[in-house]
Amino acid sequence: MPSIRLAVAAAVALATSVAPAAQARTHRFAAAPEVTVRFEIRSKHVSGTLVRFVRNRLSVVRTRSGKLTIRARGRHSRPIRTRRRGPVGVVVTVASSSARLRARGPAAVLAGRFVPEDTVRTRPGGAIGRVRVTTRRRSDAAPAAIPLGAAPPAMSPAQDVGASATGSPAGRPTLFAADSVWNASLPADAPLDPRSDVLVKTLNDTVAHDIAARWGPWISTFETSPLYTVPADQPAVRVQLSAGSWKVGLQQTFEAVPIPPDAQPALGPDAHLTVWQPSTDRLWELYHASKQADGWHADFGGSIASVSRSPGYFTTDSWPGLSKPSWGATATSLPVIAGTMMIDELQAGVIPHALAMNIPYALPNVYSWPAQRTDGDSTDPNAIPEGARFRLDPALDLSSLRLPPLTRMIAVAAQRYGMIVRDQTHHAVSLFAENPTQFGTDPYRGSSGFFGWEWPNPVMEAFPWNHLQLLRMDLHTSR
Numbered sequence: 001m002p003s004i005r006l007a008v009a010a011a012v013a014l015a016t017s018v019a020p021a022a023q024a025r026t027h028r029f030a031a032a033p034e035v036t037v038r039f040e041i042r043s044k045h046v047s048g049t050l051v052r053f054v055r056n057r058l059s060v061v062r063t064r065s066g067k068l069t070i071r072a073r074g075r076h077s078r079p080i081r082t083r084r085r086g087p088v089g090v091v092v093t094v095a096s097s098s099a100r101l102r103a104r105g106p107a108a109v110l111a112g113r114f115v116p117e118d119t120v121r122t123r124p125g126g127a128i129g130r131v132r133v134t135t136r137r138r139s140d141a142a143p144a145a146i147p148l149g150a151a152p153p154a155m156s157p158a159q160d161v162g163a164s165a166t167g168s169p170a171g172r173p174t175l176f177a178a179d180s181v182w183n184a185s186l187p188a189d190a191p192l193d194p195r196s197d198v199l200v201k202t203l204n205d206t207v208a209h210d211i212a213a214r215w216g217p218w219i220s221t222f223e224t225s226p227l228y229t230v231p232a233d234q235p236a237v238r239v240q241l242s243a244g245s246w247k248v249g250l251q252q253t254f255e256a257v258p259i260p261p262d263a264q265p266a267l268g269p270d271a272h273l274t275v276w277q278p279s280t281d282r283l284w285e286l287y288h289a290s291k292q293a294d295g296w297h298a299d300f301g302g303s304i305a306s307v308s309r310s311p312g313y314f315t316t317d318s319w320p321g322l323s324k325p326s327w328g329a330t331a332t333s334l335p336v337i338a339g340t341m342m343i344d345e346l347q348a349g350v351i352p353h354a355l356a357m358n359i360p361y362a363l364p365n366v367y368s369w370p371a372q373r374t375d376g377d378s379t380d381p382n383a384i385p386e387g388a389r390f391r392l393d394p395a396l397d398l399s400s401l402r403l404p405p406l407t408r409m410i411a412v413a414a415q416r417y418g419m420i421v422r423d424q425t426h427h428a429v430s431l432f433a434e435n436p437t438q439f440g441t442d443p444y445r446g447s448s449g450f451f452g453w454e455w456p457n458p459v460m461e462a463f464p465w466n467h468l469q470l471l472r473m474d475l476h477t478s479r
Helices: 002-018 196-213 247-253 343-348 405-416 457-461
Strands: 025-032 034-041 048-053 058-062 067-072 088-094 098-102 107-111 117-122 128-136 218-220 227-229 239-241 273-277 282-287 290-292 295-298 300-304 355-359 362-368 384-386 389-392 419-424 430-432 468-470 475-477
Touching: 025 034, 025 128, 034 048, 034 117, 048 088, 058 088, 067 098, 067 107, 117 128, 196 384, 196 468, 218 457, 239 247, 239 300, 247 300, 282 295, 355 405, 362 419, 384 419, 389 405, 405 457
Parallel strands: 218 430, 227 273, 239 295, 355 419, 362 384
Antiparallel strands: 025 117, 034 088, 034 128, 048 058, 048 117, 058 067, 088 098, 098 107, 273 282, 282 300, 290 295, 355 430, 362 475, 389 419, 389 468
């Protein structure tokens, strides 16, 4: 009888906090030791319980001030602050020994013992949307939508010295010109910046803080921009841009964008979406993309008319007669898909380009080429400018470090091509790997995933951060 009363009380509490006038949406499935719920907060006014894992009596709760927490059995995680405007993408995973909550960059973890879950209830109505529940059993193999090996492949000596910049390991065309900032390999004697030691220390101190806080360093996957590579006959649709003085030229390039009908923006709050059509050599990227009743909308973005000749950042030549260096879905005008580790590259064991890296806070009012602008707001005089390019010391013998295979891949790319600071997160240091949503599977976590059953933290913690160097910067001041 007590257990029945508790179950009834829990149901009543959920109905009260989630839906005064409607029933919660219930998702039932076979009990699984790992359950992930992805959803989007659509209203800035929503507060209270958003998601409840019924068997574990665990809830995701949003306060009136916009903070998210995990609550379970009288305990709660640290709060995560979310913005109060625009959609907010949230991912929560409950596994046997912990529950993890993410919203864009930040993460909160609640340790504990959790039983296999079989029922999730989510807030009804228009307050949250795009709910997706996925489960994973320890014996599950990776779905066949993307063929994966039993483990991330070890690299051969030939791969260790870097790949050709003429194409991807799978033979698809390469994004941006072969001599672009992303695809050109670095000479061993590339000059270092006079402040290399100082700013490398800043980055290492930040990484140490992320590790201590257990929220990074990170590799963003489902929250980063998906890349939809479309054929020549893909029907084009109009994307309506929000009002603004910058809209005039960009809207013309968004009159006919070949977006697949089932395309989905990234789950993160920036709702990025990238479309690439190799047959026309064109690329479009959207910021705050959404498909509404009257079609596609976006708040901003950028377009490139000749991707194969692009230097890898937005310029007045990106779309002749229309484009501006201020275009782009990132705060630096570096394309949001640039520097992303693609799934086929990870499967082949070679990342043949530079890596995009976000840092928590960047230097204000000053940026370094190839960045074209900045949104830096750090108060630290030793903050890193956006656009700064780090590399691993070319004299470092990576084979002597006994790195995990995926860490080794990343280290080889960072040594040969470098890592370019693309944006700031206000939370953790992060790299980027291809968003797999369109493929219907998760190649990163699981028995045959690139991260195994772990989050990406161990991969990034093993990276030799203390061997980084900062290449000479070409600094500019914001106007």
